[in-house]
Amino acid sequence: MKFRMIVTDERGREWSEDEDRVAIESLAEAEVWAFETVQKFNDTLRPHEFPREIVRVELLPDGDTESEQHDWEKTNLVTIMNKYFGSHDTVKCRSCGITGKRLGLSPHIQIDYDFKAKGFLSCKQSKVLLERRAKRRRKADVDSLAAVAALAADDNEVEKDWRDDVAFLHLTSFNGILSFASHYYATIKFQGKDYDVVHTLSRREAADMNKSDGKGADGTLSWSPGDELSRYMSEDDAIKYAKRQWRELVPDAKVLILGSPVYGQPQPVLDGLTPEAVNELNALHQQCEDLGWWDEGNDKQVAAIWPEWKDTLKKASGDG
């Protein structure tokens, strides 16, 4: 049976070692084997070696069944603090190579903006999209590549930038995990800090939530009117409450945007500017949607919209 041990030591880096052992026939046996092997290693350390620890053991498919699931591997040694989106780890898929970030303590991976298209949610489809992209890039002219590179560099700039006055409404969506219907957690991100957008359950909302979650193991209902939480049953609800609360939560912010500081690209503006400015910015965002972002061969046009969007935002929020 084939399996993978994910291992770490006190230096913090994780790495993996793949094994193929006929004597092992289950995950439990693989785990025992992995722990014993690491124990043996630790018992016979040489002076320059560090004791190892098993992070987890995973079974590997025997044939070439291609997985839809990404296989994320942490790529930074120490958790990174960023002024705009707080503490995070950078991750890379061992199988297809796309990258992302794990923000704060969330187990969820936010895929980097370069891989924004829905297809990248599937590891198998990612490989198809990346191959297509590589083919196109081989044909693309130097200008287009330079524009994309400039954009990536821009995302990492440290001085005053477009995110300084922006509050981001970040929605984490959960789709039918366990018995839950799809729902969202609403957080406002501003200058590296997170603020929960909470609401108080009405009688009606508590009943709806109980209907979606079912009863707990002890037979009691989970939610009562008056409970406060940052979970929302629809995107529209989360936006409604965020628009009511953001000025109080982050008084220094000038504009509320739906999205994430991780993405350096036009994102929908929700509040804080004149209706004309909101329309102008959101029309630019819509143009990118229509062009298919980075995956329909329109990279150059999309890259050209980005500085225009940023300038418009700066002017509209009284900065330009």
Ligand SMILES: [Zn+2]
């Ligand atoms: Zn992958």
